[in-house]
Amino acid sequence: MSTQLNVSDGDAVRAVLEGDREMYRVLVRRYQDTLYQHALRMVGRADDAADIVQRALVNGFEKLGRCRDPEKVGGWLFRIMSNLCKDFLKSPRRDDLSIEGASAAVIDRSDPSDDLERGELQSSVRQALEKLNAEQREAFVLKHLEGRSYDEMSELLGVSKSALKMRVLRAREELQFMLKVYQ
């Protein structure tokens, strides 16, 4: 086994393209957690998120020769994964989606005093998140759950900063509106 965790992304990519496919393990170990966390925040269910990341990493291996900048292969793998997430969210076959780990929170917080009320609020947050479209959810997750800057988001997704700011704003407004409706 030739796994070397200290090699650069570019060296790992070049080694894989030269035939050392075991070096792909370096990239899998380096990026699987980040990819998985984003996928989980996007699609909500652990098994769906793991399936998407697995497919993204395998697709990434198959298309590795197309990666224009091997030093930024992490961002390239992220784009493959994020597109699979959006395809999944837009798929008509997608059944009942749930957001794991989404706990009670509302914009106009009213400090719920019993479990029943807290359960209703959790349900409200889940419903609100599910109603965001894929692009809005992606922008909201990157900005507010992953704490990325608009510069990073723009480079990662290949979308202009102004468009991303608009998506985040729309996501906030949608969430705010829906959470008020559910209250």
Add this chain to the structure above:
Amino acid sequence: MNPDLRAYLDGELSYEELSPDLRTEASAWEVLAHDMKQGEPPGAPPWLEGAVMTEVAVKPAPARKETALHWLLRSRTIHMSPLTGALAAAAILVVLLLPRAPQSVATDPASTRTTILVEFRLEAPGATSVSLAGDFNDWETDMALEDSDGDGIWTGRVPIQPGIHKYMFVIDGTEWVTDPNAERYSDDGFGNRNAVLAVTPIT
């Protein structure tokens, strides 16, 4: 949404610059984001690495992107010119640059109108799909281009009726990009530019 609150959430204003009311609302947003992350697993499930490497072990080795004549194959749209002479010139261009007969005349079986087969090309390495959307398909993203040799050059031949048409490429189903090599453009009213394609009948 209040502009100051928006600026704060976008990282353009500090917490201290917010009014007391907005500080309460800003805090609520941070609590919302914090609560959303509660209970999340720290990373990928332990079996994932093995599952990926097991699949990778039986996949064909990835091919390097071919770079020879890369510049020559940069994305370009073949236009049908309005005059026969220009059409001939375009045909010569096609022969020189795109030797695989990128355009021809076809008869649309659904009608008696002649359509012109136009080849579209876009260089998009790293894309998992590229499609064509224009007024000729109601801006749907279902006209898929192909990159069968994996060189990042996506192509597709589409029968188009004569006329002036606007179009864009859609990468991975979401990213709308203007053809960088179109000869003409028009504003789409949303701050972007559509590529403009002129298709004229062959007489």
